[in-house]
Amino acid sequence: MSRLAVKTENVWKEYRIRHALEGPQGSFKAVLNAPFNWLMRRAEKKPLFQQSERFFALKDVSFEIEHGESVGLIGRNGAGKSTLLKMLSRITRPSRGKITIYERVNALLEVGTGFNTELSGRENIYLNGSFLGMQTLEIRSKFDEIVDFSEIEQFIDTPVKYYSSGMFVRLAFSVAVHLTPELLLIDETLSVGDAGFQQKSMTKMKELLGSGATIILVSHSDRTINDICKRAIWLERGSVQMDGPSADVEESYRKFLVDPAPFSI
Amino acid sequence: MNVEKRAAEMSPVVITPPSSLELPNFRELWEYRGLIFFMVRRDIKLRFQQTVIGFLWIVLQPLLLMLIFSAIFGIMMRVPTNGIPFHIFFLSGFVVWQFFSQVVNNSALSLVGNIHVIVKSYFPRLALPLSTVANALIDFAVSFIVFLVFLLIDGSYPITGRYLLLPVLLAITIFFSSGVGLLFGALMVVFRDTKNLLSFILMIWMYLTPIIYPVSLAPEQYRFLFYFNPLTSLVDSYRWMFLGVGDLPKVSYLVISLSVAIVIWFCGAIAFKAMENKIADIL
Numbered sequence: 001m002s003r004l005a006v007k008t009e010n011v012w013k014e015y016r017i018r019h020a021l022e023g024p025q026g027s028f029k030a031v032l033n034a035p036f037n038w039l040m041r042r043a044e045k046k047p048l049f050q051q052s053e054r055f056f057a058l059k060d061v062s063f064e065i066e067h068g069e070s071v072g073l074i075g076r077n078g079a080g081k082s083t084l085l086k087m088l089s090r091i092t093r094p095s096r097g098k099i100t101i102y103e104r105v106n107a108l109l110e111v112g113t114g115f116n117t118e119l120s121g122r123e124n125i126y127l128n129g130s131f132l133g134m135q136t137l138e139i140r141s142k143f144d145e146i147v148d149f150s151e152i153e154q155f156i157d158t159p160v161k162y163y164s165s166g167m168f169v170r171l172a173f174s175v176a177v178h179l180t181p182e183l184l185l186i187d188e189t190l191s192v193g194d195a196g197f198q199q200k201s202m203t204k205m206k207e208l209l210g211s212g213a214t215i216i217l218v219s220h221s222d223r224t225i226n227d228i229c230k231r232a233i234w235l236e237r238g239s240v241q242m243d244g245p246s247a248d249v250e251e252s253y254r255k256f257l258v259d260p261a262p263f264s265i
Numbered sequence: 266m267n268v269e270k271r272a273a274e275m276s277p278v279v280i281t282p283p284s285s286l287e288l289p290n291f292r293e294l295w296e297y298r299g300l301i302f303f304m305v306r307r308d309i310k311l312r313f314q315q316t317v318i319g320f321l322w323i324v325l326q327p328l329l330l331m332l333i334f335s336a337i338f339g340i341m342m343r344v345p346t347n348g349i350p351f352h353i354f355f356l357s358g359f360v361v362w363q364f365f366s367q368v369v370n371n372s373a374l375s376l377v378g379n380i381h382v383i384v385k386s387y388f389p390r391l392a393l394p395l396s397t398v399a400n401a402l403i404d405f406a407v408s409f410i411v412f413l414v415f416l417l418i419d420g421s422y423p424i425t426g427r428y429l430l431l432p433v434l435l436a437i438t439i440f441f442s443s444g445v446g447l448l449f450g451a452l453m454v455v456f457r458d459t460k461n462l463l464s465f466i467l468m469i470w471m472y473l474t475p476i477i478y479p480v481s482l483a484p485e486q487y488r489f490l491f492y493f494n495p496l497t498s499l500v501d502s503y504r505w506m507f508l509g510v511g512d513l514p515k516v517s518y519l520v521i522s523l524s525v526a527i528v529i530w531f532c533g534a535i536a537f538k539a540m541e542n543k544i545a546d547i548l
Contacts, residue, residue, distance in 0.1 A: 015546065090280060090387035092545045099280040105387075113385045116307060118314050127303050131386045136299035 003067040004102050005183050005214040011097035013058040013083055057083040059238040070215045072229035072246055074253055079235040081218045085185050103182035106133045112172035117161035121171055124160055128175050142178045150174035177204050181213050188219040222250050283542035289534045293389045300388050305396045327408040338477045347479055356412040357507045358476035358500045364405045365442045366467050371397040372446025373453050373463055390541035394450050398443050427506045434502055440526035447533030454540040
């Protein structure tokens with residue numbers, strides 16, 4: 001009986017788009033001006049109340065992911081992949097539906113979350129590690145390994161603002177690499193850095209899979225998806241188009257990109 | 266396997282659409298205490314690192330203000346302070362005001378100021394305004410010590426048993442300040458010009474609180490107006506505690522004040538929680 005890692009049930013995410021006419025997002029000034037705006041619109045015979053447009057980033061998304069699975073989220077830009085990942089990371093909440101998470105989540109959505117350049121590398125390791133979901137004791141016990149892996153031992157007590165971009169990425173990555181996630185959520189924007197660095201990332205991800213972690217990965221690279229993920233979920237305009245073995249889903253997705261006509265979307 | 270065991274022990278996290286009435290989750294705040302600690306430490310370090318004088322600034326701030334206000338209101342304008350030396354009279358109220366204004370101002374800015382981590386990681390957002398309280402307590406402690414030094418030099422106001430009231434007064438101060446801060450923090454998410462409004466409100470509020478003048482300075486029939494400001498009676502109580510002036514605060518007053526402060530805090534926390542769900546989407 002395999003255990004569930006994540007279950008999403010009929011999840012919708014709605015955004016309201018404000019049009020430029022409505023002025024800056026929310027201000028007391030707007031509230032005070034409201035009666036005047038109303039009168040003006042009445043005089044010009046425009047519709048009295050401006051409706052904000054509703055935009056659905058996610059529509060009725062449902063799936064289950066079991067413990068230990070590796071799932072890729074693919075789709076065009078704006079399809080809702082990052083929104084879904086943000087939702088699984090608890091950064092944003094659904095408009096409708098329910099998500100249940102059965103494992104401890106570590107979300108890697110950017111390089112160096114929480115880094116403050118005024119502080120030293122040492123201080124940032126603790127800060128970044130905490131934002132990534134590591135416990136203080138865990139960070140402390142792995143501290144030396146993290147510093148070793150990043151190869152910036154010499155500069156660990158210098159403020160990060162003096163680091164080169166390469167050093168910064170190496171340090172941030174080093175912290176991330178020492179996570180022991182149960183459920184790991186990764187956004188593709190993590191593929192910064194040179195080829196060697198990317199190779200390191202792939203190796204590490206496979207290692208994590210081997211040790212039983214569940215991985216959900218958002219990526220545009222079919223190589224990454226096919227390499228790491230056994231299963232892929234294809235999102236298009238907020239809805240799940242296909243959910244199955246990554247090779248099959250990737251194939252359909254690529255066909256769609258070339259010629260969308262045959263697909264009834 | 267270790268991973269298996271831990272996952273099995275955990276109760277699942279359910280993510281649902283936000284409702285407008287959600288209470289703060291204290292257990293979760295406790296779980297994230299490590300992160301909160303590092304955020305507080307970061308804020309403190311940043312304050313010193315960006316100034317040339319560093320830690321000295323925390324001491325200089327109340328000191329300089331005291332000098333300026335004493336010179337202008339005490340010596341030049343000769344504001345009558347019922348026989349108490351002006352600088353002592355001022356500091357006894359200022360320690361409270363400093364805490365309140367610092368917490369309110371920084372709590373209001375905390376959500377928007379930390380947007381870059383809010384959109385990239387999850388932690389109970391309430392941690393942000395609460396870490397403001399930790400910072401303000403440090404400033405309070407320093408100002409308090411500065412004040413005690415001046416009391417010692419003056420000699421007429423010894424430390425007595427009245428100081429036992431400090432924990433209670435501090436509790437009222439913390440809950441009230443934090444609650445107001447949370448309310449403004451919530452407002453900031455919806456109305457971005459709250460920041461300017463807040464600076465203005467705090468400025469006026471300070472003059473409406475008897476810090477540089479005693480309430481007795483107002484004509485008797487208007488004195489009650491000052492008591493619409495919750496800080497007035499709070500400052501009165503602090504002054505009684507430090508200097509022995511005024512009436513002994515009644516137990517009923519203290520109980521009511523603490524209860525009201527706690528209620529205000531929960532209102533602020535609920536408003537804040539309602540807005541924190543929106544912030545990742547709006548900004």
